[in-house]
Amino acid sequence: MFSNSIALVSTNDRDWFSRMRVLMRQAGLKETRPFPKSRESLTQFRNGPLPFVFVDASLSADEVREVFAAVRTHAELPVRFLPIIVLSRSREAQIILHHIELGCDDIVTMPLTAAALLERLKRQVAGVRDYFQTESYFGPDRRRHELGRTGTREDRGSGDHPFRHFTIERSAQHGISVIGSQMHRPSTEQIVLPV
Numbered sequence: 001m002f003s004n005s006i007a008l009v010s011t012n013d014r015d016w017f018s019r020m021r022v023l024m025r026q027a028g029l030k031e032t033r034p035f036p037k038s039r040e041s042l043t044q045f046r047n048g049p050l051p052f053v054f055v056d057a058s059l060s061a062d063e064v065r066e067v068f069a070a071v072r073t074h075a076e077l078p079v080r081f082l083p084i085i086v087l088s089r090s091r092e093a094q095i096i097l098h099h100i101e102l103g104c105d106d107i108v109t110m111p112l113t114a115a116a117l118l119e120r121l122k123r124q125v126a127g128v129r130d131y132f133q134t135e136s137y138f139g140p141d142r143r144r145h146e147l148g149r150t151g152t153r154e155d156r157g158s159g160d161h162p163f164r165h166f167t168i169e170r171s172a173q174h175g176i177s178v179i180g181s182q183m184h185r186p187s188t189e190q191i192v193l194p195v
Contacts, residue, residue: 001028001118001121001122001172002027002028002029002030002050002052002118002121002172003028003029003030004030004048004049004172004173005029005030005049005050005051005052005121005172006029006030006031006032006033006045006049006051006052007020007021007024007029007031007032007033007051007052007054008033008034008035008036008051008052008053008054009021009024009032009033009034009035009054009056010034010035010053010054010055010056010059010063010067011034011055011056011058011059012056012059012063013056013058016056017032017034020032020054020087023112023114023117024117026114027114027115027117027118027121028114028118029052030049035053035055035067035070036070039070039074042070042071042074042076042079042082043074043075043076043079045078045079045082045175046076046078046079046175046176047078047175048174048175049172049173049174049175050082050083050124050125050170050171050172050173050174050175050176051082052082052083052085052121052124053067053071053082053083053084053085054085054086054087055067055068055084055085055086055087055099055104056087057086057087057088057089057090057095057099057107058088058089064099064102065102067084068084068102068103068104071084072084072103072138072139073138077178078175078176078177078178080138081131081166081168081170081176081178082176083105083106083121083124083170084103084104084105085104085105085106085107085108085120085121085124086099086104086106086107086108087107087108087110087112088107088108088109088110089109089110090109091109100142101137102139103137103138103139103140104139105124105139105140106120106123106124108120124170125170125171125172127169128167128168128169128179129141129167129168129169129170130165130166130167130168131165131166131167131168132163132164132165132166133163133164133166134161134162134163135161135162161186162183162184162185162186163183163184164181164182164183164184165180165181165182165184166178166180166181167179167180167181
């Protein structure tokens with residue numbers, strides 16, 4: 001299914017990268033490369049077979065933010081929707097929530113079998129997906145994950161702030177299609193109903 005897909009892995013651990021290369025090959029991906037140093041290099045992935053971005057959760061907070069920013073703020077719209085999958089050796093709720101709030105598509109705890117990885121990758125191409133862009137978030141629809149998130153409901157977007165809603169579809173062979181985009185703006189006037 002993913003025989004033409006490339007795994008772009010962001011890590012500083014060479015041994016871990018080598019193990020990931022074996023795991024990705026066993027899961028059926030074409031090849032594994034280090035995540036590119038240059039944001040412009042991601043432009044090559046705006047069309048064609050779908051690549052996957054894998055982030056080592058043990059990277060520093062700054063390094064993780066750089067990877068997310070390189071993808072989610074890219075000049076080419078389809079690149080912004082590349083699936084970002086965080087690979088973590090820890091199941092700590094704080095680590096998981098942190099990456100969810102950065103806009104990851106999935107977070108997988110290690111160790112992981114090739115069969116389990118393949119099932120997680122299949123989820124990334126199953127059906128239409130909703131993404132939201134606010135002032136502080138760009139990523140998949142996380143409204144079903146309200147419980148346990150930090151901040152107030154207003155901080156997370158209760159409709160009082162502008163946001164853009166994207167509808168996308170991913171194909172292992174053809175990459176990403178943006179089906180729709182709609183800007184939502186809060187009403188400028190509050191309507192007061194008579195008592």
